[in-house]
Amino acid sequence: MLYEAELLDAQVIENLENDDDAALKALINDQYAQDIADVLERLNTEAKFRVFELLESDLAAEVLDEAGIYTTRQLLTHLSTERIVDLLGRMPPDDVLEIIAEDVPQRRDELLEAMPTEIAQELRESLNFPPSSAGRLMTRKYLKLREDMTAFEALSQLRLVNSKVETANDFYVLDDTGHLIGVVSLRAVVNTPPNRRIHEFMERDLIYVTADTDQEEAARTLARYDFLALPVVNDDLKMLGIITVDDALDVLTRENTEDMMRLVGITTSEGDDEPYFTAPIFRVIRQRFVWLLLLFLADTFTGNVLRIFESELAQVVALSFYIPLLIGTGGNTGAQTVSTIIRGMAIQDIKPRDTFRVLRRELLNGLILGTLLGAVGGLRAYLWDQNLSLAVVIGVTLVVVCAWSNTIGSLIPLFAKRIGIDPAIVSAPLITTLVDATGLFIYLSIARLILGL
Amino acid sequence: MLYEAELLDAQVIENLENDDDAALKALINDQYAQDIADVLERLNTEAKFRVFELLESDLAAEVLDEAGIYTTRQLLTHLSTERIVDLLGRMPPDDVLEIIAEDVPQRRDELLEAMPTEIAQELRESLNFPPSSAGRLMTRKYLKLREDMTAFEALSQLRLVNSKVETANDFYVLDDTGHLIGVVSLRAVVNTPPNRRIHEFMERDLIYVTADTDQEEAARTLARYDFLALPVVNDDLKMLGIITVDDALDVLTRENTEDMMRLVGITTSEGDDEPYFTAPIFRVIRQRFVWLLLLFLADTFTGNVLRIFESELAQVVALSFYIPLLIGTGGNTGAQTVSTIIRGMAIQDIKPRDTFRVLRRELLNGLILGTLLGAVGGLRAYLWDQNLSLAVVIGVTLVVVCAWSNTIGSLIPLFAKRIGIDPAIVSAPLITTLVDATGLFIYLSIARLILGL
Numbered sequence: 001m002l003y004e005a006e007l008l009d010a011q012v013i014e015n016l017e018n019d020d021d022a023a024l025k026a027l028i029n030d031q032y033a034q035d036i037a038d039v040l041e042r043l044n045t046e047a048k049f050r051v052f053e054l055l056e057s058d059l060a061a062e063v064l065d066e067a068g069i070y071t072t073r074q075l076l077t078h079l080s081t082e083r084i085v086d087l088l089g090r091m092p093p094d095d096v097l098e099i100i101a102e103d104v105p106q107r108r109d110e111l112l113e114a115m116p117t118e119i120a121q122e123l124r125e126s127l128n129f130p131p132s133s134a135g136r137l138m139t140r141k142y143l144k145l146r147e148d149m150t151a152f153e154a155l156s157q158l159r160l161v162n163s164k165v166e167t168a169n170d171f172y173v174l175d176d177t178g179h180l181i182g183v184v185s186l187r188a189v190v191n192t193p194p195n196r197r198i199h200e201f202m203e204r205d206l207i208y209v210t211a212d213t214d215q216e217e218a219a220r221t222l223a224r225y226d227f228l229a230l231p232v233v234n235d236d237l238k239m240l241g242i243i244t245v246d247d248a249l250d251v252l253t254r255e256n257t258e259d260m261m262r263l264v265g266i267t268t269s270e271g272d273d274e275p276y277f278t279a280p281i282f283r284v285i286r287q288r289f290v291w292l293l294l295l296f297l298a299d300t301f302t303g304n305v306l307r308i309f310e311s312e313l314a315q316v317v318a319l320s321f322y323i324p325l326l327i328g329t330g331g332n333t334g335a336q337t338v339s340t341i342i343r344g345m346a347i348q349d350i351k352p353r354d355t356f357r358v359l360r361r362e363l364l365n366g367l368i369l370g371t372l373l374g375a376v377g378g379l380r381a382y383l384w385d386q387n388l389s390l391a392v393v394i395g396v397t398l399v400v401v402c403a404w405s406n407t408i409g410s411l412i413p414l415f416a417k418r419i420g421i422d423p424a425i426v427s428a429p430l431i432t433t434l435v436d437a438t439g440l441f442i443y444l445s446i447a448r449l450i451l452g453l
Numbered sequence: 454m455l456y457e458a459e460l461l462d463a464q465v466i467e468n469l470e471n472d473d474d475a476a477l478k479a480l481i482n483d484q485y486a487q488d489i490a491d492v493l494e495r496l497n498t499e500a501k502f503r504v505f506e507l508l509e510s511d512l513a514a515e516v517l518d519e520a521g522i523y524t525t526r527q528l529l530t531h532l533s534t535e536r537i538v539d540l541l542g543r544m545p546p547d548d549v550l551e552i553i554a555e556d557v558p559q560r561r562d563e564l565l566e567a568m569p570t571e572i573a574q575e576l577r578e579s580l581n582f583p584p585s586s587a588g589r590l591m592t593r594k595y596l597k598l599r600e601d602m603t604a605f606e607a608l609s610q611l612r613l614v615n616s617k618v619e620t621a622n623d624f625y626v627l628d629d630t631g632h633l634i635g636v637v638s639l640r641a642v643v644n645t646p647p648n649r650r651i652h653e654f655m656e657r658d659l660i661y662v663t664a665d666t667d668q669e670e671a672a673r674t675l676a677r678y679d680f681l682a683l684p685v686v687n688d689d690l691k692m693l694g695i696i697t698v699d700d701a702l703d704v705l706t707r708e709n710t711e712d713m714m715r716l717v718g719i720t721t722s723e724g725d726d727e728p729y730f731t732a733p734i735f736r737v738i739r740q741r742f743v744w745l746l747l748l749f750l751a752d753t754f755t756g757n758v759l760r761i762f763e764s765e766l767a768q769v770v771a772l773s774f775y776i777p778l779l780i781g782t783g784g785n786t787g788a789q790t791v792s793t794i795i796r797g798m799a800i801q802d803i804k805p806r807d808t809f810r811v812l813r814r815e816l817l818n819g820l821i822l823g824t825l826l827g828a829v830g831g832l833r834a835y836l837w838d839q840n841l842s843l844a845v846v847i848g849v850t851l852v853v854v855c856a857w858s859n860t861i862g863s864l865i866p867l868f869a870k871r872i873g874i875d876p877a878i879v880s881a882p883l884i885t886t887l888v889d890a891t892g893l894f895i896y897l898s899i900a901r902l903i904l905g906l
Contacts, residue, residue: 226699324755
């Protein structure tokens with residue numbers, strides 16, 4: 001059955017209001033962690049803690065893991081160190097890492113101290129990998145085999161380590177020094193005669209990433225090859241761990257959100273995937289204000305361009321009526337281009353060596369679009385103001401502005417990539433604002449030339 | 454090893470130029486299908502066919518499946534019906550469905566005729582589900598069990614059907630009438646004593662979707678619960694098939710691209726995920742021109758607003774210098790809001806019942822942002838034009854315009870959802886254009902009032 005958000009919400013609230021802890025406990029412990037996490041987002045702080053306290057420990061750990069960052073922080077601040085260490089011990093190590101490194105960094109050392117030494121040691125090693133690297137996302141628990149084992153031995157191995165590994169769809173074959181030399185699926189092992197040796201049927205043509213690979217790249221590699229898990233190795237190609245498909249899905253969803261938010265000029269920090277309603281309003285304002293102010297200041301230059309052409313505008317008042325139309329069209333064209341290019345680079349359709357092909361293509365696109373819009377715009381201007389010269393100015397300006405904004409819209413993300421900046425940082429409003437000022441300059445220069453002002 | 458795109462490209466081209474088919478054949482048949490598909494995108498038509506002909510059939514089928522829609526169409530047009538039927542027989546049925554329904558719909562009936570009757574019958578049934586529904590995405594080959602089977606019998610079952618099923622991480626437990634009653638993982642079956650019966654350890658708390666569920670919703674459900682496969686049932690809850698995680702990943706990537714493109718006003722049809730370079734330029738132009746023209750026509754209204762206030766603009770020329778700044782800020786604010794809301798709805802942070810909460814929150818955001826920007830803008834205007842009344846006009850306008858554009862930016866996608874339109878169709882430029890005209894009207898009305906024009 002699919003979960004009914006409103007129904008579960010209502011049931012939880014009813015039990016809370018009736019102070020019926022027994023019924024509440026029975027209700028929530030029978031749900032999926034994801035669904036309880038959703039309910040928590042809608043409760044006030046006190047109710048949140050009450051519900052959380054009624055969860056059985058394994059489920060509580062899962063809920064802590066699935067909740068939004070704000071709720072996770074609230075819960076972690078509220079709970080005792082002992083309780084947190086117990087809950088973290090029930091979670092996959094990669095999620096523990098995310099919690100101590102990103103959700104409550106201020107309690108990082110205290111929590112590491114209180115954890116079993118071996119686990120704390122592994123976490124400390126993982127913390128040495130850069131944020132947003134594959135090393136931070138991987139789990140170190142996976143199924144290992146030696147190539148001279150039989151299929152029967154492999155299955156016994158699975159029974160032995162079962163509770164310790166997060167996923168168990170593939171076995172990784174390592175040599176004596178820990179290098180990855182092959183992969184076999186659990187399915188293949190079950191399906192082969194029990195005495196067959198692993199090296200006889202393992203896959204040797206391997207795809208993997210190094211621990212310092214960016215998480216987004218690792219996730220796209222996993223998705224590209226339709227894998228359920230992707231091995232992570234160190235620079236000497238020694239096996240370190242695996243990234244699982246559910247984590248890859250989370251990374252891609254988060255990256256897509258980031259790309260979309262940046263595209264319209266909302267600054268997001270890495271890993272910032274706060275749910276809409278629980279994001280504190282002062283942070284939302286800050287994230288939005290930074291860009292708006294920047295664009296605002298840039299837009300005052302647009303006003304300066306107008307001041308430069310003050311006498312032209314005074315001579316032909318009708319020129320000013322076309323300002324919103326021309327800068328609007330330039331901005332819209334540029335926004336289309338920039339998002340096409342950013343998306344193309346994100347899904348690796350466009351590679352760094354493609355710069356010239358992209359520029360040629362977008363310039364051509366801009367000229368064609370500009371010619372089409374220029375014809376419509378020129379005609380519209382003629383019908384409106386009955387002034388042929390002005391109509392020509394509008395038509396020519398549209399051709400030039402579209403070609404220009406398409407070029408700018410592709411050049412800037414390509415250039416950002418070249419100099420090592422994430423191209424998704426380039427927002428459509430930035431392009432729009434650049435095109436506003438330069439487009440007006442182009443427009444009024446063409447007007448001066450053609451109208452002989 | 455990770456594949457080196459440029460290296461593989463160069464090797465393929467070298468072999469093509471040397472007419473060394475033996476070396477080319479050895480080279481490409483040792484690659485992953487995804488990598489060969491990428492190489493094909495960069496070759497001309499003739500070279501594409503030559504390389505494809507050298508592929509072994511199983512790999513050729515995979516390449517056909519992984520290639521961009523344009524290349525797939527080229528290959529399918531070029532190949533004989535017999536060859537295509539052979540290749541389709543080597544693909545997962547859900548991918549066959551996509552090819553005959555979307556890639557070459559004109560050859561659909563011919564291909565169905567030529568296929569083995571049983572498969573054609575299944576495909577016809579699947580074609581009855583609406584496009585973009587879970588029914589079109591699912592595979593009908595999955596591992597079935599009865600609840601009274603033992604773990605040992607389950608494993609024998611796996612060996613029996615092995616070659617027919619695409620993924621085999623979970624077994625689905627059906628009752629005598631084909632209803633889904635439980636799920637067990639392969640791992641659990643391997644780990645339990647061989648004589649234990651399935652009903653003793655199967656998971657009974659099931660998550661599934663019906664066949665007419667939208668693919669995006671199904672993919673998000675799978676991702677939400679970290680599943681590797683999601684069961685699809687009919688309205689009577691009879692099991693029909695499963696959706697696998699790799700298909701869910703593809704759906705989410707495609708939906709994200711669509712949302713981003715629509716957000717900046719590029720019309721995309723369902724399932725339109727053409728790679729950047731192979732998309733025919735006339736189609737790209739058409740997709741972009743539709744929106745640009747619409748926005749262009751809407752922007753001419755903005756010009757009309759200016760004409761209404763012609764006398765005010767003539768009296769205080771400085772008013773016109775602030776036009777780009779004010780409409781720019783309104784547009785930027787609105788674009789931020791609309792993308793936040795659309796994204797929030799896509800990842801189900803925002804549900805239909807949240808309309809009022811969203812509106813209240815965005816109105817508050819708009820007022821705060823407007824006050825901050827109004828203070829900066831008013832001060833800037835005073836320093837610039839040394840006119841206190843004008844500075845007040847700019848400041849007040851910014852407050853009102855930001856609140857207004859935030860409201861419009863949240864109202865329109867929420868309203869679209871209410872009346873059953875995909876909210877992602879609402880683009881940032883549409884909001885920007887709406888805010889352009891209305892924002893100017895607000896600005897010049899406030900100016901008229903405060904300056905007493």
